[in-house]
Amino acid sequence: xxxxxxxxxxxxxxxxxxxxxxxxxxxxxxxxxxxxxxxxxxxxxxxxxxxxxxxxxxxxxxxxxxxxxxxxxxxxxxxxxxxxxxxxxxxxxxxxxxxxxxxxxxxxxxxxxxxxxxxxxxxxxxxxxxxxxxxxxxxxxxxxxxxxxxxxxxxxxxxxxxxxxxxxxxxxxxxxxxxxxxxxxxxxxxxxxxxxxxxxxxxxxxxxxxxxxxxxxxxxxxxxxxxxxxxxxxxxxxxxxxxx
Numbered sequence: 001x002x003x004x005x006x007x008x009x010x011x012x013x014x015x016x017x018x019x020x021x022x023x024x025x026x027x028x029x030x031x032x033x034x035x036x037x038x039x040x041x042x043x044x045x046x047x048x049x050x051x052x053x054x055x056x057x058x059x060x061x062x063x064x065x066x067x068x069x070x071x072x073x074x075x076x077x078x079x080x081x082x083x084x085x086x087x088x089x090x091x092x093x094x095x096x097x098x099x100x101x102x103x104x105x106x107x108x109x110x111x112x113x114x115x116x117x118x119x120x121x122x123x124x125x126x127x128x129x130x131x132x133x134x135x136x137x138x139x140x141x142x143x144x145x146x147x148x149x150x151x152x153x154x155x156x157x158x159x160x161x162x163x164x165x166x167x168x169x170x171x172x173x174x175x176x177x178x179x180x181x182x183x184x185x186x187x188x189x190x191x192x193x194x195x196x197x198x199x200x201x202x203x204x205x206x207x208x209x210x211x212x213x214x215x216x217x218x219x220x221x222x223x224x225x226x227x228x229x230x231x232x233x234x235x236x237x238x239x240x241x242x243x244x
Contacts, residue, residue: 002088003031004109004165007078009071010036010096014044016217018098019052025102026056033086035061035078036096040068061085070182079175083168092165097217100163104211109165116207117170118193121163124210133216144230148187151238152194156208159186163211180240181233191241 026034036049046064053060063077075093082091090112094100100121108119125131133141141160148159164186166174174192179185194202 002033002086003090004029004106005033005035005082005086005088005091005168006105007035007037007075007082007091007093008096009039009074009078009093010041010045010049011039011068011071011074012041012043012045013096014041014048016097017045017048019048021098021102022052023055026052026059029102029106030059033059033061033088035063035082037074037078038062038064039070039074040065072179072182072185075185076175076179079171083171083175088168090165091168091171093162095162099215099217100161100211101213104213105163105165107212108163108209111207111209112165112167115204117167118206119165120159120206120208121161121211121214122158122208123161123214124157126210128212129210130213130215131211132214137216140227144234147234148184151234151242152187152190154190154194154199154202156190158208159190160184161211161214164189180236184230184233184237187234187237188241191237195241 022034025032038046038049049062053062061081063081065074065077078093079091082088090109092105092109094105104121108121111119123131123133145156145158145160149156152159160183173196174189177192179188181188190202190206193206197205
């Protein structure tokens with residue numbers, strides 16, 4: 001059985017694909033598995049992934065989507081493939097640029113237990129960690145995070161950090177249904193957990209772990225114009241899930 005499966009959505013990653021880090025991970029952790037979802041990339045991403053697969057075919061699966069369908073759909077596609085085709089105890093996802101490192105997600109995955117089934121990273125700036133974020137992204141992120149906490153009615157600092165690990169058994173609950181939002185689907189994950197298990201159980205099942213290191217990248221996949229659509233997505237999410 002595979003220990004940990006990681007779903008990695010990819011969209012035009014050729015210029016920022018950290019090949020050496022992927023090679024080191026695959027060589028160091030042969031018991032782990034990577035699912036790359038090539039989300040309609042128009043650059044050399046597909047060829048880069050193909051070459052990596054040729055060297056590590058036992059540890060990699062590539063899903064090529066003909067058109068770009070967004071991060072939420074790419075991750076959902078990878079999760080559902082894993083649930084149907086692989087056997088593992090833990091599964092997670094992280095961004096292709098490795099803003100969150102493999103070292104961090106391995107650390108978080110080690111915290112999965114019978115009691116803690118959903119572990120997520122948090123970009124809390126502390127004296128003993130290294131969180132590098134652009135100032136404007138930090139400010140916008142904190143405003144959105146505050147609103148999300150009120151909608152969820154939970155004290156979660158960072159729902160949007162792209163580093164989450166969960167038990168394999170949670171895949172159907174969290175990923176069978178399509179998401180409303182392309183970028184705020186993480187909020188929907190928390191709602192689905194809360195609706196299923198209740199508020200008290202949610203606090204026991206989920207653990208928010210401060211990351212030791214997280215580095216913002218220059219080449220963001222989130223369009224600046226999406227900032228204006230975020231509020232509509234939040235309204236739709238709130239309207240749907242708070243009725244249940």
